[in-house]
Amino acid sequence: MKTKFSGILTLLLAFVVQVSLAQTTVSGTVTEENGPLPGANVIVKGTATGTQTDFDGNYSIQASPTDVLIFSFVGYTTKEVTVGNQTTINVGLASDNALEEVIVTAQGIKREKKAVGYAVTTIQSEAIGSRPSTDVARVLQGKAPGVNIQQTSGLAGSGTNIIIRGYSSINGSNQPLFVVDGIPFNTATNSDQGFNSGGNSASSRFLDIDPNNIAEISVLKGLSATTLYGQAGRNGVVLITTKSGSTSGSLQKKFEVSVDQSYFVTEIANLPDYQDTYGNGFYQSYSQAFSNWGPNFDSRGTNGVDENGNVPHPYDRAALADVFPEFQGADYAYRPYDSVEQFFTTGGVTTTSIGVNSSSDKGSYNVSFGRTDEEGFVKTSTYQRINFSAGGSTKLANGLNISSSFNFTRTDRTTPPTAVATGSNPAAGTASLFANVLYTPRSVDLIGLPFQNPVDNSSVYYRAGNDIDNPFWTLNNIQNDERVNRFFTNITASYDISDWFNVSYRVAYDTYSQEQQYGANKGGVQIQGGVLTTSSRINETWDHTLSLNFDKAISDKLNIDGNIGLNPRREVTNLQGVSSNQQFVYGLLTHNNFEESNGFTGFAEQNIIGLYGNVTLGYDNYAYLNLQGRNDWFSSLPQENRAIFYPSASLSLIPTSAFESLKGNDVLNYLKLRVGYGSSAGFPNPYATTIGLGSGTNVFQNQDGGAVNVLTVSNVLGNPDLKPELIQEIEAGIEARLFKNRLSLDVSVYDKVSNDLIIQNRLLDPATGYTVTSDNIGEITNKGIEVGFGIKAIRGEEEGDFNWDINGQWSVNENIVEDNGGEDGSITVFAGFTNLGNAAISGQAFGVIVGSSITRDANNNLVVGSDGNYLVDNNLSVIGDPNADWRSTVINEFSYKGFSLQAQLEYQHGGDMYSTTAAALLARGLTEDTNFDRTQTYILPGVTQDGAPNNIQIAATDVGFVNSGFFIDEQAIYDATSIRLREVSLGYSFPEKLLERTPLGSLRVNFIGQNLWFKAINFPDGLNFDPDVSSTGVGNGQGFDYLTGPTSKRFGFSLNATF
Known part of the structure; x- marks a missing residue:
């Protein structure tokens, strides 16, 4: 018991x-x-x-x-x-970058990174949001190898050029496709003005994306990565997942509110070092000229300066006697004035973003609102953006998964006129603010002089002939205005038919209306009668994707996954505009206040149907073969040419998982080898194959004397035999992590060939009745290397210890025109001006700069004329290559106990630039580079026309004014090698213990500066010139600076909090 x-x-x-x-x-x-x-x-x-x-x-x-x-x-x-x-x-938990890292690929397909056989660069939200730049494209500068991002200027909201792995088309677009939450996103740069009359500063529609609402960006660079997007992905694809579109419920979180607030000061990046020794005039004598080769400021009683150091007042002239009687007979102190320095102002960028989100196993949602207000470094450079977005996902009781996102953006922008300029004024009939302000003579008080005639409101300035617009008059009387309302949304439904097979359907819609106005009051020197141009552009895109998706384990080691999809797409653009001139009443910019008005219209529509397939075979988690193909049918080509098929294939092998001898290796922790082939095409613009009637009219008289309006016949001959451009690329790469994941490498090499290039304006004999046509010609190749690396230089043992991370990239691309379709030595100028621009020449780099040069003899000696100045050779020749030899970026980040310090340093080696800024300032004797003894004479190196060494002496004025690039294009070419501190930031994350008794979940403050320092090594020191500009605007032109606007620098703080 x-x-x-x-x-x-x-x-x-x-x-x-x-x-x-x-x-x-x-x-x-x-x-x-x-x-x-x-x-x-x-x-x-x-x-x-x-x-x-x-x-x-x-x-x-x-x-x-x-x-x-x-x-x-x-x-x-x-x-x-x-x-x-x-x-x-x-x-x-320690990060294991090699462990099942999932990335977003074409058509939004998520795949393990180890399984893809092509290069993908991913940028997380921490490197994108709360930055001084309001343009998401510029936030990416230096963060992805092989991606060249070039701003047009530092004006608020100005355009941005993005080129991935070089230029593949002469006249076609080379800009990548942007996809936002699965929506093909139109990022066009639209302007009613040509680049030479101010269109160079037009905004790109990247501006409609709020960087603070981005969760992640993936950059697909090679054709083997972008095949599923068809021709739209031929220049690479930038995949953006917004926080509203990131609807995964796998990461459960309670209700959360996030607030981001930032303010950044905006200033002109740098001004030249102006010399304050000499003033207005020529040959050491004072005159009211546009140059600074006048007498020394210490002059008294000589060279036009009286004994008291005065000169006649600039407004002491008969034409202004009744308007400004107080200046008649008045003296004007001949001394240096800080006019340019005081002309520019200090602006600011204020951004507020609020987000609400929650997720669980039943679904998720995200709602955000943002507002950005920017004032630039001149008062008529402003930008405002308002964003609202909402998104969510859920699984219904019947098993249907639904996700959707909704986005609305409104932007308002103003800019001053930025027509290109090579001399004292921009091209006739246009206006440019910066063309006239930067080379203001040092002895002219731009700030103190009246800029407007009080009687007729016309511009007045220091020149005796009043033949230059006063920059302040331009600033107050001429500007561009733009308003964009944009709505884009998508809805996706998917249903799991079995545990390995599902079907999904996504419909996406993107539309925006763009209202533009260019207005100039009468009274300007260049636009005397005034002008008003207004336009309304509506762009609409429908995109549907029906996809059958599968992921099946065939055996313990063999897996197959993929999808088959149908992708119809419709794009419509409608443009209506009116242009008026000869203003009646000053100050009233309405079309009924102008004498003449003419309308203009534009319409384009195209439909694309794509059928694609994608399959991946995976073996034992270390070998992956991916096969893709897409067939597109385009409405813009005749039936016999409108279909094209693009195949692609890639292979990924991971030796560190395949071979036992490499497993658990402390030196080589991870190794992936990859190789891929891809293809795509570039289709012509709609209606390039047909002959159309222009929307303008010609007026004739009938036999009774009545007026008859008839449509104008186009001078463009349609080409029904036009074919798509064909692009093919081979890519190989290595991804590795070494020394216990302390060192990471990602190396890619590629060879890309473009054939059947479409030339849009091939000249025809006028006897045909037409002047130009489109045709298929030539071949362009791009060969390059891209290297990305990461080094965990110092790693503390405990959380909060000192850490030092180094991340960077290096890339090189050789872009060659193998055949331009013409005779040997023929020059095809496709950007800029016909006598100075970018050209396609067989055997030369794409876009070489052609223009006039210094005459050379048989021994390549520079030839000097009888006046002692160089002789010009006006025959077009190659004077520069704008393509950089290579580019690199290094980002250092230091962290310790919540503090972090980050610095992004960039370097560009090579790449030539034609600079009017340099030519204008040097030729006018304004910078410290020209502060030499001007009483001496000089001899230019070279030979005379008879071959003898040059011994002809010329004045200092001629050395600068005649031989600095004003008259011979070659002399305005400079090597644009540069180094810059792109971004520096200091941040602090408050520890949780300090926030325990507050409603805050997290709190971080950052102090950030962008473009705070740069150095163009081979430009004259006194210019302080920043070559990060492009006066030909967004497009295929490169390497030109036409005084269309300097760059900016920004610095300030951001505050990020969650509740």
Whole structure:
């Protein structure tokens, strides 16, 4: 009996102890190197018991002392901890970049990075949001190898040029496709003005994207990566996932509110170092000229300066006697004035973003609002953007998954006129603010002189002939205005037919209206009667995608996944505009206040149907073969040429997973080898194959004397035999991580060939009745290397210890025109002016600069004329190559106990630039580079026309004014090698302990500066010139500066908080 009782008691005690142990509560926090890790899995090993961490990384779970807890999260190493007698277990998970990293690829397909056989660069939201730049494209500068991003100027909202792996088309677009939340996003740069009359500063529709609402950006560079987008992806693809479109519910978080507030000061990046020794005039004599080769400021009683150091007042002239009687006979102090320095103002950028989001196993949602207000470095350079977005996803009871995002953007922008200029004024009939302000003579008080005639409101300035617009008059009377309202949305429905097969359908819609106005009051020197041009442009895109998707394990080691999709797309553009001139009443910019008005219209529509397929075979998680193909049918070509098929294939092999000898290696932790082939095409603009009637009219008289209006016949001959441009590319690469993941490398090499290039304006014999046509000609090749690297230079052992990370990139691209379709030596100028522009010449780099040059003899000696100045050769020849030899970026980041310091340094080696800024300032003797002894004479190096060494002396004025690029294009060419501090930031994340008694979940403050320092090594020192400009605007032109606007620098702070 005692034995039975003892046995029962023993069992009872064991049961009580077991129950007691099972009810132990274990809690703690899971963190990673940057803070709490929400959504991490905590599982009791060998059971189904588990939980996830909340937004602050906290968890709580029931476990016994003998249990083992498994802590895991995708992209981090897994940890196992025995509970023992612990009730609090805090765990830090280390990042494992090689562990199932998932990236977004073409058509929004998510794949493990190890399985893709092409280069993909991913940029996270931390490197995008809360930055001084309001343009998402510029935020990407220096962050992706092989991606060249060039701003047109530093004006608020000015355009941005993006080129990935070089230029592949002469006249066609070379800009990448932007896809936002699965929506093909129109990023066109629209203007009613040509680049030479001010269109160079037009905004790109990147501006409609709020950088603070971006969750992630993936850049697909090679054709093997972009095949599924067809011809739209031929120049690369930038995939943007917004926070509203990021609807995954896998990371559960409670209701969260995020607030981002920032303010940044905007200033002109740099001004020249002006000399204050000499003033207005020529040959050391004072005159009211546009140059600074006049007498020394110490002159008294000589060279036009009286004994008191005065000269006649600039407005002391008969034409202004009744208007400004106070200046008649008045003296004017001949001294240096800081006119240019005071002309520019200090602006600012204020951004407010608010987001609300939540996610669970039942669904997720995100709502955000943002507002950006920017004032530039001149008062008529402004930009405002208002964004609203909402998105969500859910799974219905019937198993149907629904996700959607909605976005609305409104932008308002003003800019001053920025017509190109090569001399004292821009091209006739146009206006430019910067063309006349930067080379203001040092002895002219631009700030103190009246700029407007009080009687007729016309411009007045220091020139005796009043033949230059006063910059202040331009600033107050001429400007561009733009308003854009944009709406884009998508809805996706998917249904799992089985555990390995599903079907999905997505419909996307993107539309925007763009209202533009260019207005100039009468009274200007260049636009005497005034002008008003207004236009309304509506762009609309429908995009549908029906996709059958599968992912099936054939065996333990072999897996197959892929999809088949149908992708119809419709694009419509409608333009209506009116241009008026000869203003009646000054100051009223309405069309009924002008004498003459003419309308203009434009309409384009095209339909594209794409059918694509994609399949990947994976073997044992280390070998992957991907095959893709797409067939497009285009409405813009005749039936016999409108269909084209683009195949692609890629292979990825991971030796460190395939071979036992490489597994667990402390030196080589991860190695992937990849190779891929891809193809695409470039289709012509709509209606290039047909002959159309222009929308303008010609007026004739009939036999009764009545007027008859008839449509004008186009001078463009349609080409029904026009074919698409064909582009093919081979790419290979290596991805590696070494020394316990302390060093990472990503290297790509590629060879891209473009054939059947479409030339839009091939000249015809006028006897045909037409002047130009489109035709297929020639070949362009791009060969390059891209290197990305990361170094964890210093890693502390504990959280908060000092860390030092180095990330960078290096890239080189050789872009050659193998055949321009013409005779040997023929020159095809496709950008700029016919006598000075970018050209396609067989055997030369794409876009070489052609223009006039210095005459040379048979021995290549510079030839000097009888006046001692160089002789010009006006025959077009290659005078520069705007393509950089190579580019690199290094980003250093230091962190310690919540503090972080980051600096992004960029370097461009080579690449020539034609600079009117340099020519104008040097020729006018304005910068310190020209502050030499002007009383001496000089001899230019070279030979005379008879071959003898030059010994002809010329005045200092001629050295500068005649030989600085004004008259011979070659002399205005400079090597644009440059180094710059693109961005520097200092941030601090407040520790959780300080926030425990507040409603704040996190709080971070950042101090950020952009473009704070740069150096164009081979430009004259006194210019302080920044070559990061493009006066030909967004397009295929490059390497030109025509005084269309300087760059800017920005610095300030941002505050980021969550609740």
